[in-house]
Amino acid sequence: GAGVSQTPSNKVTEKGKYVELRCDPISGHTALYWYRQSLGQGPEFLIYFQGTGAADDSGLPNDRFFAVRPEGSVSTLKIQRTERGDSAVYLCASSLDSADTQYFGPGTRLTVL
C-alpha cells in the first residue's frame, strides 16, 4: 500500500517568509509525528498528534512553528518568519497507534536563504 507522502520534496524560501509543509500519513494510522533532521544528525522530535489533537508539541523550537491535523489524517507544519537556522529536512512519520512502529515519509528539504 501507499506509504507516508510529503509535499513539497524541496522548498527554497527567503528569510522572513511563511512556509507550509504537508504530510499524508498511511491510511488508517491515527498517530502522526513531525521530526526535523539537520545534516549529519538524527531526526529530532517536534510534535505528536493522536487523531486531530496535538498530544505533545514540546519539541517545537519556538512559537514561529505550528502544526495542525484538522480531520485526523493530513497534517500541515507551518513556519512563520523563517530564519536561516530553520533550514533542515522535515520528516513526517505515522503509526497505527502510539505503541506501533513509526513509518517515515521522504521528507521536505527546506532551505532558507
Add this chain to the structure above:
Amino acid sequence: GQNIDQPTEMTATEGAIVQINCTYQTSGFNGLFWYQQHAGEAPTFLSYNVLDGLEEKGRFSSFLSRSKGYSYLLLKELQMKDSASYLCAVKDDYKLSFGAGTTVTVRA
C-alpha cells in the same frame, strides 16, 4: 534527557559482516529501533527490540541488553546496496530519540 551514542562511520567489504554498536542513557524506555537511511531518502524500519536478546531478520540481526544500555545491529553478507546511514533510536512512550547515525560504506 536522552543520550544515544553510535560510531560516526564504518567501512567494510562486500560479503563481510559489520556490527554497529549503540549505547544509550534515557529517562524512559519502551523499545529500541534501528532504521536504515539512504542519502536523501526516508528512514526505513529495520528492527525492534524491547526484551533482552537477539532478534534475527534475514541478513540483519539486532541485539539488546537493557541492563547495560547497549544494542547492536549486525549486517551479514554485505551488499553494495547496504551502503547507507543506520540510525539507532530509543522509544520513550511515543517519542523516538535518535543517535546521529552511523554511515556504513561497503567496498567491492
